[in-house]
Amino acid sequence: MTDPINESFSALLDNEANNMDIQRLLNAMDTHPEKMTDWKKVASGHSKCHQEQSFDVLSKVNEALYEQGEIDQLSIHQIENSDQIQSNVAANTSWFDRSKKWLGSATIAASVCAATVLAINSTVEDQTGQLNQNTIMATGNPIAIPIGQESLLIQQQLKEHYQQHSAQTSFGIPIEPSVDANTQNNE
Amino acid sequence: MIVENSDWLLVQRVQQGDNRAFDLLVLKYQNKLGSVVSRYIRDHDEIKDVVQDAFIKAYKALPNFRGESAFYTWVYRIAINTAKNYLMAKSRKVPQWDVAVEDAHSYDGSERLADTLTPENALATKQLEDQLYKAIAALPDDLKTALTLREFDGLSYEEIAIAMDTPIGTVRSRIFRARASVDQEIHHLSSKSA
Numbered sequence A: 001m002t003d004p005i006n007e008s009f010s011a012l013l014d015n016e017a018n019n020m021d022i023q024r025l026l027n028a029m030d031t032h033p034e035k036m037t038d039w040k041k042v043a044s045g046h047s048k049c050h051q052e053q054s055f056d057v058l059s060k061v062n063e064a065l066y067e068q069g070e071i072d073q074l075s076i077h078q079i080e081n082s083d084q085i086q087s088n089v090a091a092n093t094s095w096f097d098r099s100k101k102w103l104g105s106a107t108i109a110a111s112v113c114a115a116t117v118l119a120i121n122s123t124v125e126d127q128t129g130q131l132n133q134n135t136i137m138a139t140g141n142p143i144a145i146p147i148g149q150e151s152l153l154i155q156q157q158l159k160e161h162y163q164q165h166s167a168q169t170s171f172g173i174p175i176e177p178s179v180d181a182n183t184q185n186n187e
Numbered sequence B: 001m002i003v004e005n006s007d008w009l010l011v012q013r014v015q016q017g018d019n020r021a022f023d024l025l026v027l028k029y030q031n032k033l034g035s036v037v038s039r040y041i042r043d044h045d046e047i048k049d050v051v052q053d054a055f056i057k058a059y060k061a062l063p064n065f066r067g068e069s070a071f072y073t074w075v076y077r078i079a080i081n082t083a084k085n086y087l088m089a090k091s092r093k094v095p096q097w098d099v100a101v102e103d104a105h106s107y108d109g110s111e112r113l114a115d116t117l118t119p120e121n122a123l124a125t126k127q128l129e130d131q132l133y134k135a136i137a138a139l140p141d142d143l144k145t146a147l148t149l150r151e152f153d154g155l156s157y158e159e160i161a162i163a164m165d166t167p168i169g170t171v172r173s174r175i176f177r178a179r180a181s182v183d184q185e186i187h188h189l190s191s192k193s194a
Helices: A004-013 A019-031 A035-049 A058-067 A076-081 A083-092 A095-125 A133-139 A147-171 A179-186 B006-015 B019-037 B044-064 B071-089 B110-115 B119-137 B141-151 B157-164 B168-193
Strands: none
Touching: A004 A019, A004 A035, A004 B019, A004 B168, A019 A035, A019 B006, A019 B019, A035 B019, A035 B119, A035 B141, A035 B168, A058 B019, A058 B044, B006 B019, B006 B044, B006 B071, B019 B044, B019 B071, B044 B071, B119 B141, B119 B168, B141 B157, B141 B168, B157 B168
């Protein structure tokens, strides 16, 4: 009975792995993360032949690189098979780091709220009444849209709003009514 | 000149942004680096810390690695320097002797045990040797021959295939199965003796 994935890893230990072996191993890390446990045993068997001790630092290396921002995410193997890593990461994160993250989130949320209030006020105060307030209100839903996207949409709305008013003020160009405004007018 | 082998293929993948390839390099070399670092530091947990630190440094420096030396030779230097810096930071004596980088590939963990031949080490070495020979002796003949030719005689898969008059695929399979069996058998023997 053959075991191509584990045989590829064994070949890797001997510098006998080719591109296909490496691709197979990389794929297996996603599709069969449990194989990495077998690989540690194969590597251990290889090391014992040379009277080397076994040292397992893979999880710690990944954890450290993740905490230092060197890698974007832990490997699937670690996420699925090592709940301890996640709890360690949480436990090792200092209260200062957690506070910084919370403050960052709070700042973003406050900015979004301020931008939304500003946009609504601008719209209400708009004497022309041609920018549809409902458009902004609809996009201001904090539950349906992630904060980053929401902020981007509001910024875009504000930008368009200011551009329209700048054009009107500078050149006396009439503002094009929005689709929603048309709909409302028709109604 | 670029040293092309399996490691270089993995290094290129890491440099292209595939972090999983670095995991394979860690899996491949963590025991070997641990054995090298253990020439400088005896405590198992401290060795792990230094090896971990060495791999982190290697990962960060990997974008600049051009393959002019073998990956192992390169990471070996990083590990040795990390071990020495660790000892200096702890105000401990840094050994004056060194393992030559050129010998890095052929370095055998048993050399360290011979260097630091305390009665405990001598006993541990003897036990591991006994367990290893028992584990290899328990293998079926075809696995035993393939493993011995590879691990102790250093033959390539192609050379083993010729010597055993069998396809390379079979050699790969036999070596893998032999390694898995040796690890299992030694684990079994260790737990029995404990």
